[in-house]
Amino acid sequence: MAIKSGLSAQIGIAEEAYTNEVQSISGSPSATFGLNFDGALTTVTLTTTATAASIQTALNLLPNIGAGGVACAGGPLPTAVSVTFSGALVSGRNVPQLSVQGAVTGLTFSTTTPGTGYGDGVAPARFLEFVDESIQLTVDRIESTGLRTGNQILRTDRWAANRKGAAGDVNWEVANTGFGLLFKHMFGASNITTPPSGVLTRDHTYTLADPIGKSLSVQLGVTDTGTGTTNPFTYKGAKISSWEFSQALDGIAMLKTSFDAMDEDQTIGLGAASYPASQSLFNFTQAQATVAGANFDVTSITLSYDAALKTDRYFIRTNTLKKEPIRNAFVAFTGSIDCEFTDLSAYNRFVNGTLAAVTLTYTGPVIEAVGPGYSYQLIWTLPQVRFDGTSPDVGGPDIVPLTLPIKVLWDGTTSPSLVYRTTDTAD
Numbered sequence: 001m002a003i004k005s006g007l008s009a010q011i012g013i014a015e016e017a018y019t020n021e022v023q024s025i026s027g028s029p030s031a032t033f034g035l036n037f038d039g040a041l042t043t044v045t046l047t048t049t050a051t052a053a054s055i056q057t058a059l060n061l062l063p064n065i066g067a068g069g070v071a072c073a074g075g076p077l078p079t080a081v082s083v084t085f086s087g088a089l090v091s092g093r094n095v096p097q098l099s100v101q102g103a104v105t106g107l108t109f110s111t112t113t114p115g116t117g118y119g120d121g122v123a124p125a126r127f128l129e130f131v132d133e134s135i136q137l138t139v140d141r142i143e144s145t146g147l148r149t150g151n152q153i154l155r156t157d158r159w160a161a162n163r164k165g166a167a168g169d170v171n172w173e174v175a176n177t178g179f180g181l182l183f184k185h186m187f188g189a190s191n192i193t194t195p196p197s198g199v200l201t202r203d204h205t206y207t208l209a210d211p212i213g214k215s216l217s218v219q220l221g222v223t224d225t226g227t228g229t230t231n232p233f234t235y236k237g238a239k240i241s242s243w244e245f246s247q248a249l250d251g252i253a254m255l256k257t258s259f260d261a262m263d264e265d266q267t268i269g270l271g272a273a274s275y276p277a278s279q280s281l282f283n284f285t286q287a288q289a290t291v292a293g294a295n296f297d298v299t300s301i302t303l304s305y306d307a308a309l310k311t312d313r314y315f316i317r318t319n320t321l322k323k324e325p326i327r328n329a330f331v332a333f334t335g336s337i338d339c340e341f342t343d344l345s346a347y348n349r350f351v352n353g354t355l356a357a358v359t360l361t362y363t364g365p366v367i368e369a370v371g372p373g374y375s376y377q378l379i380w381t382l383p384q385v386r387f388d389g390t391s392p393d394v395g396g397p398d399i400v401p402l403t404l405p406i407k408v409l410w411d412g413t414t415s416p417s418l419v420y421r422t423t424d425t426a427d
Helices: 052-060 180-187 344-352
Strands: 010-015 022-027 035-037 070-074 081-085 107-113 136-143 159-173 188-193 202-208 216-223 230-248 254-261 263-265 287-291 294-296 300-306 332-340 356-368 374-387 401-409 417-422
Touching: 010 180, 035 052, 052 070, 052 081, 159 230, 159 263, 180 188, 180 202, 180 230, 180 254, 180 417, 216 254, 344 374, 344 401
Parallel strands: none
Antiparallel strands: 010 216, 022 081, 022 107, 070 081, 136 159, 159 254, 188 202, 202 417, 216 230, 230 254, 230 263, 230 300, 287 294, 287 356, 300 332, 332 401, 356 374, 374 401, 374 417
């Protein structure tokens, strides 16, 4: 029996699959007709022997499908016409069924490939050790304020539940394997390569990209004290809305990911947790920072990122759950470096507005000795950093400290990146 406490807890994650929906239209309509999509939006009139091209053109004129929104093939009617929802407004999700306008008969509509995407929960496939978590479901109450003779308290039939999704943080100790999927969803874009002569080694390079069309299912296993059962809570449509990476003296590399999720699901079965047989943690003894290409002694460093997602996309649509969050502002990539006041160089970058590159490199155990030799690594590269510091303060007889708040900028060419050198062949 499991230990009846947090010692038996587990977290598993999996990437949600984004599949474009394919629908079919077939049959002989009794008259010319229009197609309805997602409510009362109706296409231009189509002939009884409409071709795939004419149906495609008509649907792409609808504002909630948009230019290039669907691709049609087959036909002409009565032969089946397939409609693939592949455009930016309709791809990677379950879309409403097309229907015919008015009293026209003779047409058959079916879904041959259901669309999947944001919020279509999947069972966990990757399990990671974690320190703690605070993900919580929000269910608001819609309550009446109507007056009625004799009423002194809210009536039992005058309120409704309003599910608003879930959000919260998870704190992790960063390991040399297994973290690629989190990094991918932190940054948005991923590329995996094998370095020269490498056999076991893979370089996972993460760069900033729009997170649209990417989401996770995050399953938390919580053990109760009554039966010792580990209960699954799966948070579907989970996006990393912000994150913070930090390294302190004498410590392990720490990562906090803040999740925003569409909904909580208790019907997805608890995953059987499994962990790598050989795995180690990155820590301060393996780390070296550089500023402007030169080694730089730091006492702590923190990197913070806000993905600038609009997470409150709620609508009046017979569904209380949000639509997929999308970016609606500049992202904020900031941080802080603590060091000693060794000379004026670092301080004057703040005074003069001088930009400089900052890197933070961890080098762990050896992976393989082929070629130049490869070790587990974590390499943060920030090509353009502005230093928004403050003047050094003398607080007593001790060495004068200096805190350097930083803001990561972009020169239009070279993006901030993270390289995760590991043995994982996939994120």
